[in-house]
Amino acid sequence: MEPSPRRGLPDAALRTALETSAVPMYLMATPEHGLTVEWVNDAFVAHAGVARVDLLGRRVSVLRGLIDDLPDLEALRTALRGDRSFAVTVRDAPTAGAAGWVQLSFSPIRGDDGAMTHWFCVLNALPERPEETESLSSLEMSRRRMARLDLMTQVSGLLTDLDHPHVLREIADVLGRAAGCRIFFYMDDKGLAYTESVDVNTPPSSRLVRGPQTRPVPLVAGTEQTWAPDVVQAVLDGEDAGPVDVSLDARYPPRSASAVLVRDLRARLETDGVTARGIVVHPVPGRRRVLGLLVVVLEPGREFTPSLTPGTTLRAVSRRAGMLIDTARLYAREHRVAETLQRAMLPEQADVHGLDVWTYYAPNSDHAQVGGDWYDVLQLTEHDVGLVVGDVVGHDVEAAATMGQMRSVVRSYAFEMTAPGAVLERVDELVAGMRLPRASSLVYARLEARDEPVAEPVAARHAAPEGVEAPPATSTRTWRLSYSRAGHLPPVLVRGDRSVLLDGAGGSLIGYGSTPRATDELELQSGDVLVFYTDGLIERRDRDLREGLAVLGEELAGMGPSDAAGIGEQLLARVGSTPEDDIAVVVVRVPGVGDDERLQDGGPRSRRWLLPNEPSSIARARHVVVRTCTAWGVPGAAAVELVASELVANAVMHGWGHVALRLFDTADGLRIEVEDANPSPPVATDGHINRGGGFGMQIVERLADWGWRPTRVGKVVWAKVHPAGAGRLTPAGGTPRAQV
CATH class of the missing domain: 3.30.450.20 (PAS domain)
Known part of the structure; x- marks a missing residue:
């Protein structure tokens, strides 16, 4: 030079x-x-x-x-x-x-x-x-290394909360303040785009749906236009390990990754009034592909701090972020698979004649886990009902698969044998041969109905007019309970204002029984309530199971509702409001004579039911809605029954998966919600030409305000029936109101 x-x-x-x-x-x-x-x-x-x-x-x-x-x-x-x-x-x-x-x-x-x-x-x-100079320099180096460690600790703490809606923006802000520059995250999920949060529902790095910016763009024939190399796409494809410099003045192919990035950054920097002297791009690598980019914008007059030069802390942050994002997506995919598997294996509850039955299941939402808790309600014969509640150890796909196998085994022997102890003995034999990988507990109960004739009172017979035959003798149905437990918590019997733990007929976990299983029996009375549950209902870190059982017994003894759904809802509100594990609950109530006229409710004014996607669910929905309106003393039950029937019918005819029915008393009316797995919104039509049907939503419009909202797996259609019921008279043919 x-x-x-x-x-x-x-x-x-x-x-x-x-x-x-x-x-x-x-x-x-x-x-x-x-x-x-x-x-x-x-x-x-x-x-x-x-x-x-x-x-x-x-x-x-x-x-x-x-x-x-x-x-x-x-x-x-x-x-x-x-x-x-x-x-x-x-x-x-x-x-x-x-x-x-x-x-x-x-x-x-x-x-x-x-x-x-x-x-x-x-x-x-x-x-x-020199010793003194070396000591001072070592102290300074230690100070900077501690500052770097503190920065990495802050970033790691933020990365543990990937569900936060602005987690990537917060990480970028922390890094930017420390590095003396601006930092942005761009994810390459379905096209390269600026991102402030992590979408864990995106497929993990084993799959990739390329966005439009990756389509090759042929040059126009006869032109001399040339494009700069698409260096950003090279990073996304893993061809360049980075970091790479991206010029803001170069001409990149339209719709290329480099063009998309530069165009978006220019707009953001102009909005903030920032001038950039350069862009450095770091890959955010997953296990099998690059998930996105960590983009560093260099500003004039500002330099990197020494501890954050490219290739050190920024590379470590991008690598750690990529691995954690990929792990979260893999976990979310496993959770969805396990939840789908588990819900597919949960029973489609039979409409049990002569009993009021309510069931509930929920995985532990705090930890987004799927476990092996399960229940089953079987109409074995016209007069016999089987009830099962079980718990498989674990919270993963293997636990859900084991639960499905257990359910099939118990079902097969429940229809073949009568004594619960004998059923569990056969289950022990088969499970021992199957070598299932997870231990399991369960309680199996059988309720047998007996119809006994009851003669009319003598006075009633004498009151019959001469020449008129006296009314025939009537009958009453009584129930007998027999049960056996395999390492499971005891069911609870509620009679009047007392609760009793049915802790008889105990035994070891399924597959470990080396002695004959016992069976206990009990005569049930009108108004008796049986509660079957898994440990997630009562187990807490701050108390042992014995204390949890005592709390459960106290709460059940003072229950106000007189229907199974009301008892179950109040039980969840009082005992299971903060679960630390999966919950499965079955509540069975033996109705008394004249119950429909004497129902009283003192619990939460909400109900929920999980119904199979089959026509019989429509009739069951009408029955439970009328029973709930009677319990709440709500007038206009006929309108509520009709609206609920039409919403459930639409879900059965046009949706798929289980149908969730929920009922809420909102003080100014009853709100009905029906959820299914079809994301398509409902549409009010003028009926179908040359065939019946198609008028369901017109009926709903005349009786209620209604709308719908999307969910993660489908949609919820809601309707609000006011106390006047059919008195709302909304004109037919209106449009639904979507609620997000």
């Missing part, structure tokens, strides 16, 4: 001497002239191990890779703005020759007019660093 006369560089003889000196030296411009490297001697090139052409004309920051750690940058900048000689001691990086301590001596060079034009730097190797 030729010397510049304007800046007063050394003459030719002096320059030759400096070029051939064995001491490494270099010359750099002052901050006013950009701090660029303008001359290096042969010894410095040999010491750096970098070609001369890669050094000359570059900013002095290019030399940072030669140093393991720098002193305080602010103090160094202050010294370079001055005009006096100074020296700093640094440690060579392992890649810069032999590692050791080096003293950098800076001397000002002035022009003919006396103005300072350059800094002249000489590198002096120190065979042994």
Whole structure:
């Protein structure tokens, strides 16, 4: 490089001497002239191990890779703005020759007019660093390393909460403040896009749906237009491990990843009034592909802090973020598979004649886990009902699969044998041979109905008019309970204002029974309530199971509702409001004579039912809604019954998966919600030509306000029936109101 006369560089003889000196030296411009490297001697090139052409004309920051750690940058900048000689001691990086301590001596060079034009730097190797200086430098290095560790701790803490709606933006803000630049995250899920949060429902890195920006764009024939290489796509495809520089002025192919990134960044920076001098892109790698980009925007006059130079902390952050995001997506996919498997295996509850039955299941939502809790309600014969509640150890797909196998085994023997103890013995034998990987507990109960004739009172017979035959004798249905337990918590019997644990007929876990299983029996009375449950209902970290059982018994003894759904809802509100594990509950109530006229409710004014997607669910929905309206003393039950029937019928006819029916008393009316897995919204029509049906939503419109909202797996259709019931008279043919 030729010397510049304007800046007063050394003459030719002096320059030759400096070029051939064995001491490494270099010359750099002052901050006013950009701090660029303008001359290096042969010894410095040999010491750096970098070609001369890669050094000359570059900013002095290019030399940072030669140093393991720098002193305080602010103090160094202050010294370079001055005009006096100074020296700093640094440690060579392992890649810069032999590692050791080096003293950098800076001397000002002035022009003919006396103005300072350059800094002249000489590198002096120190065979042994002075003890006092080394102690101070080590202290400074420790301070910076602690600052780097603190930054990584902050970022790691944020990465543990990937469900936060702005987690990536917060990480970018933390890194940007520490690095002295602006940082953005772009995810390549269905096209490259700026992202502030993590969508865990996106497929993990084993699958990729390319966005429109990756489509090749052919050049127009006959034109001389050329495009800059799509360096961003090379990073996304894993062809370039990065980091890479992206020019804001280059012309990239339309719709290419580089063009999409530059266009979006320009818009964001213009909005913030920021000028960028460069863009550096780091990949955010997953297990099998690059998930996105960590984009660093360099601003004029601002430099990286030494602990966050490219290739160190930023690379570590992007790699850790990618692995955690990929792990979260893999876990979410496993959870969805397990939940789908588990819900598919949960029973489609039979409409049990003569009993009021309510069932409930929910995985532990706090930890988004899927477990092996399950229940089953079987109409074995016209007069016999089987009830099962079980718990398989674990919260994963294997636990759900084991639960499905257990359910099938118990079902097969329940229809074949009558005594619960004998059923569990056969289950033991089969499970031992199947070698199921998970232990399981369960309680199996059988309720047998008996119809006993009851003669009319003598007075009633004498009151019959002469010549008229007396009314025939009537009958009453009684129930007998028999049950057996395999390592499971005891059911609870509620009779009047007392509750009793049915802790008889106990035994070991399924598959471990080496002795005959016992069976206990009990005569049930009108109004008796049986509660079967898993440990998630009562288990808490701050109390043992014995205390939980005592709390359960106390709450059940003071229950106000007189229908199974009301008892179940109040039980969940009082005992299971903060579950720490999966919950499965079955509530069975033996109705009494005249119950429909005497039902009283003192519990939460909400009910929920999970119905199979089959026509019989429509009739069951009508029955439970009428029973609930009677319990709540709500007028206009006929309108509520009709609306619920139409909504459930639509879900059965046009949806798929189980149908969830919920009923709420909102003080100014009854709100009905029906959920299914079909995301398509309901539509009110004028009926179907040449065939019946198609008028369901017209009926709903005339009786209620209604709308719908999407869910993660489908939709919820809601309707609100006011106390006047059919008195609302909304004109037919209106549009539904979507509620998000």
